[in-house]
Amino acid sequence: MSELEQLAQRVAATVTMITAKSVGFTRKHLVLVAVVCIGSFLLGIAAFDGTARSVWIVLGGVFAAIAIGGPLLAMLRIVLVTRRVRELVDEVRMLITQGPGTGRTIIDTFDADDPGRPADTRSAITLTREVAGLRGLSAPVSADRRA
Numbered sequence: 001m002s003e004l005e006q007l008a009q010r011v012a013a014t015v016t017m018i019t020a021k022s023v024g025f026t027r028k029h030l031v032l033v034a035v036v037c038i039g040s041f042l043l044g045i046a047a048f049d050g051t052a053r054s055v056w057i058v059l060g061g062v063f064a065a066i067a068i069g070g071p072l073l074a075m076l077r078i079v080l081v082t083r084r085v086r087e088l089v090d091e092v093r094m095l096i097t098q099g100p101g102t103g104r105t106i107i108d109t110f111d112a113d114d115p116g117r118p119a120d121t122r123s124a125i126t127l128t129r130e131v132a133g134l135r136g137l138s139a140p141v142s143a144d145r146r147a
Contacts, residue, residue, distance in 0.1 A: 008093040015081070022078045023075060
């Protein structure tokens with residue numbers, strides 16, 4: 001496996017780790033929001049009577065749907081990112097081959113310190129600086145591309 005491929009796979013692994021943590025956080029957020037919304041909704045039903053109860057059922061239901069829908073939408077969008085990691089790796093590989101400066105910029109964006117990462121492993125930014133310093137990894141720039 002070439003260094004370029006290893007670097008692209010490292011980006012994919014970092015994105016996958018970030019999305020997995022984000023889904024876990026969003027799931028916890030969704031549970032908290034659902035408990036608060038359902039509890040508040042039931043409390044309002046118990047507290048109100050007559051017309052106020054009917055208005056509360058409608059308004060409380062709409063507000064609860066909006067509050068619970070936010071984390072659900074966020075979780076859906078994060079899961080959609082995880083399904084497109086292969087495309088992301090291909091795009092990162094293409095951008096890295098355009099030149100060493102491009103590779104450094106792209107990978108700097110995806111660098112993340114994971115406290116659970118073993119001390120003997122290196123981050124994507126370290127690998128990028130090493131790869132950007134190597135000649136022969138990037139495609140030569142033709143005369144018509146310089147202009």
